[in-house]
Amino acid sequence: MPTIKILGGNKHHFEPFSAATNDSPESQTTPSIPSLLAQLKNDVKDAMRSKNQGKLNVVKGLLSDITYASKAPDANKKQPLTDLDIFLIIQRAISRRQDSINQFSAAGRVDLASAEKIELNILQSYLPDQLSDPEIREEVKKVIDATGAASCKDLGRVMKAIKLDSGRATKKRISEIAKELLS
Numbered sequence: 057m058p059t060i061k062i063l064g065g066n067k068h069h070f071e072p073f074s075a076a077t078n079d080s081p082e083s084q085t086t087p088s089i090p091s092l093l094a095q096l097k098n099d100v101k102d103a104m105r106s107k108n109q110g111k112l113n114v115v116k117g118l119l120s121d122i123t124y125a126s127k128a129p130d131a132n133k134k135q136p137l138t139d140l141d142i143f144l145i146i147q148r149a150i151s152r153r154q155d156s157i158n159q160f161s162a163a164g165r166v167d168l169a170s171a172e173k174i175e176l177n178i179l180q181s182y183l184p185d186q187l188s189d190p191e192i193r194e195e196v197k198k199v200i201d202a203t204g205a206a207s208c209k210d211l212g213r214v215m216k217a218i219k220l221d222s223g224r225a226t227k228k229r230i231s232e233i234a235k236e237l238l239s
Contacts, residue, residue, distance in 0.1 A: 092139045092182065093122065110171075114178045121145050143183060143223030150179050187225040189233065195220055196234050208238045 096115055103112035122145055126137050153176040160169035187195075199217045203210065214234050215227070 092142045093137070096122075096142075096182070110174055111178055114175050118146065118149060118179070118182075121149060140221070140223055146179055146182050147222070147226060150176060150183075153179065184221075184223050187220070189229075192220070192225050192230055192233050193237065196230065196237055200234070200237060205238060208235060211235060211238060214238070 096119055099115050100112065100119065103109075103115060122137060122142060125141065125145055153172050157169050157172045157176065160166075160172060196214070196218065199205075199214055203213050203217050205211075205214045211231070211234055215231060218230055218234075220230060
């Protein structure tokens with residue numbers, strides 16, 4: 057059973073620690089930070105030092121999205137975000153940028169579209185190398201053969217069985233290729 061330890065004579069600041077092992081707050085380790093999160097934090101510092109305002113804004117926005125996702129009510133409070141979770145957040149940001157580029161281009165705002173393309177390139181630099189369409193097609197064919205899918209009605213079963221890293225291929229691309237193969 058944890059006991060209460062009063063720190064620094066302040067009656068209102070209590071810190072739990074285990075009486076059985078005499079762990080002090082100083083000896084407790086913090087959970088490890090995913091390597092991508094650490095890289096993003098270092099890139100903020102580097103962008104500030106080099107006065108690269110474009111990259112700084114993109115990375116700060118990304119860190120804000122990551123913080124928001126980690127504090128969301130549906131987030132698992134016991135587990136910190138993994139690199140895979142961060143890849144999904146980056147892919148959502150990329151999708152937003154692509155939508156903005158399409159809208160700005162349709163409205164004739166080339167200046168805003170080019171700014172979004174620069175941000176898109178910065179975001180894409182944090183994703184791992186993407187699988188090519190032939191590689192995705194090969195994996196989808198294996199799953200189709202394994203599940204015995206024959207028509208588009210079996211798309212849900214195929215998508216559930218596919219275990220591709222979502223950081224390397226979006227579900228949308230996988231779904232498009234699966235639909236094409238099942239047609």
